[in-house]
Amino acid sequence: MPLTVRDLLAIPSLRLHLVAGGAGLGRVVEAAHATENTRPASWLEGAEVVMTNGLLLSADDIDCAAYVDQLDGGKAAALIVGVGSGLPLQAVPTALIHHAERVRLPLLVSPAGVPFASITRAVFVARASEERRLLERTLRTQRRLSAAAASSDGLAGLLSSWFQATGSGVAVCDAAGRLLGAAGTDGPTLLEDAAPVIDTVALHGLRGSGGGDLACGKVVVQPLGTARLRGFVVLLDADSAEARLLISVLVSLLSVELERRHLADEPQRRRRAAILARLFHPDITAEQAQALLRTADVPSGAVRAVAVQASGEPVELAADLALAVPGGLARLTGGTVELVVAEELDTSAVLRRFAPGRPAGIGPAVAPQHAALSLRQAVALLSSSVELGRPVSAAEAGSVRLLLSLGSPATLAAFADTVLAPLDAADPDGELTETLRVWLETNGSWAESSALLGLHRHTVQNRIEKVARLTGRQQDRAEDRVDLWLALTARAVGLPCSPQRK
Structure with missing residues (x-):
């Protein structure tokens, strides 16, 4: 057990006796420190017994209160005051006793014949004995833990x-x-x-x-x-x-x-890889696919395939991902780890933890018998994932945003600025640009655009005609409308914009 103030008080050779703060006798003592500093808080680390002869200690109530608060703030374990013949104090000041009791700080008296060095040595010996006992207990426990593990x-x-x-x-x-x-x-x-x-x-x-x-x-x-x-x-x-x-x-x-x-678990991983190979067979039936998933404890509803580009330690990566996904359906093919997971699994979260920074394609959710089709799409997305530096899913594979993000930011920004620069110059408040965006998103519907913008239909028509004049793109030409839409979308995905639009 650790040394406490109570233990220190019980050492006969020290002849200490308690005059206040009995409620704090259970405080742990880590060290003993002799000082005549009346502001000792900044020099304490906590759990010290502070010893003083009271050379600079005033009997004034305010001074005693300040001194005790300093000790309490520094988390001192106790205060020992030396008193007696030949020492500055013949008795402990009443104010000091009062304030020590107030903060429950043990206040002990040391007689003149007991040097503070003896108290310091007693604390050191007790602490050393406790550390030796702790080490012996720890070694015995370590042996028990090792035996239990074996x-x-x-x-x-x-x-x-x-x-x-x-x-x-x-x-x-x-x-x-x-x-x-x-x-x-x-x-x-x-x-x-x-x-x-x-x-x-x-x-x-x-x-x-x-x-x-x-x-x-x-x-x-x-x-x-x-x-x-x-x-x-x-x-x-x-x-x-x-x-x-x-x-x-x-x-x-x-x-x-x-x-x-x-x-x-290696034999189990090989068995799951064999199940996955059978699931990817082109001639598998719905019944066979569902039976394989039941064998692997994977829900037999919709599933999706995932392809992760492996490098460095591909075998270990495959094992990590097999552990991470329910059912453990993973295998290493060439430099790619292939997985099949239930549709509801948060695949992105699994990849963030177990394959951070690795290119990955996430196939679409399909019926179990079509897992091979999902895998082909997942593998096809790896090149896009390499370009983007993040996993890419089939859900975004056909989106214009993905195509834009694969292009050079500088080139796409230049394209957007070339198409929209006339609007940037003539439309500093963005009214024409916002009208154009809403009109394109409603597929050129005058009624829906006017309702969304809260404008009269003729106002919308006038603004779109002005856009056509400024940009040279006509509202009735599909190619021109696509150019305008791509330019707006390029800016919407966060590409650098022109100075006028910042």
């Missing part, structure tokens, strides 16, 4: 041993956030509460760690894995000295356990 109980035994030794609740999840085991706490609830912290730690991989005070208590989150991220451990209220010393041991043992599980 036993047939595996993860469950390791987590149970941790909780029994430290009293700290613990939960372990895989890299996708799925619970693998817990002890001393409700695992699903703890993971749900700590999800924002886990997401933040995940951004930094094995180099990250995090924590915070949550509704469930104080949590610490550490990543698990040796070479790659395999999961996370969440610790609840791991504040004891023993727990803090053992966290690194627990992380190491859990990392080894998750690596062992990863290797043991």
Whole structure:
């Protein structure tokens, strides 16, 4: 147990006695510091026993109050005043006793025959003994944790041993956030509460760690894995000295356990890759496709294929994505990881965590027997993903915005400015431009445009005719209308605009 003021008071050789602040005897003592400074707060780190002979200490009530508040503000553990023959103080000032009692600061008296060095030495010896006992307990607990990790109980035994030794609740999840085991706490609830912290730690991989005070208590989150991220451990209220010393041991043992599980899952990953190959067969029937999905525990409704360009460690990337998606339907083909996932899965979120920065194509949702068709479209989108630097889905593949974003920003900006420059000069308030945009979006409907703009139909017609005169693009020519629409859209997607339109 840590040294407290009560323990210090009980050491016979020091002959200390309490005169005030008995309510604070349970305060932990980390050090002893002798000083005659009457403003010691800035020199304290907390949990120190402050010792003074009262050389500069006034018996005035205001001065005593200020001095005690300084000690309280510096989180001192106690105040020891030396009194007696040959010392500045023959007795502790009454005002000092009063104010120490006010803030519950233990105030102890040291007789003249006991040097402060003896008190300092006693604190040091007690702290050293406690640290030695803590180290011995930690080593015994470390051996128990190692034995539990090597036993047939595996993860469950390791987590149970941790909780029994430290009293700290613990939960372990895989890299996708799925619970693998817990002890001393409700695992699903703890993971749900700590999800924002886990997401933040995940951004930094094995180099990250995090924590915070949550509704469930104080949590610490550490990543698990040796070479790659395999999961996370969440610790609840791991504040004891023993727990803090053992966290690194627990992380190491859990990392080894998750690596062992990863290797043991290799046959399962090969089986899922074989299922995926059968699902992509061109002659598969609806019944066969649904049966394969049921085998992989994937909902047999609409599915979509995903293609991710792999580099560096493609096998590991395929394993990571197989772990991340329900059903684990993933395989490595050449330099591409191919997946099939249920339509409702947030594919973009999976790619952000497990394949950040990698080109990826997301195919359309299709019936299971048409998964190969979705895959072809996903693979075809990889080149667009390389250009854009982000995953591209089939839903946006045919959009004008995607086509515009693939072009050179400078070229597209020049095109937009060339088409719209006459309007920029003649229409500083943007009335003509806004009318043109609404008119094009309503497919040239005068009635709908006037209703949306709150203008008379003739006003809309006059403005569109003025646009035609200024730009040289006629309202009845499809090619001219497309030019105007593309120019407006190029600016809408965030390309550099002309100085007049900033």
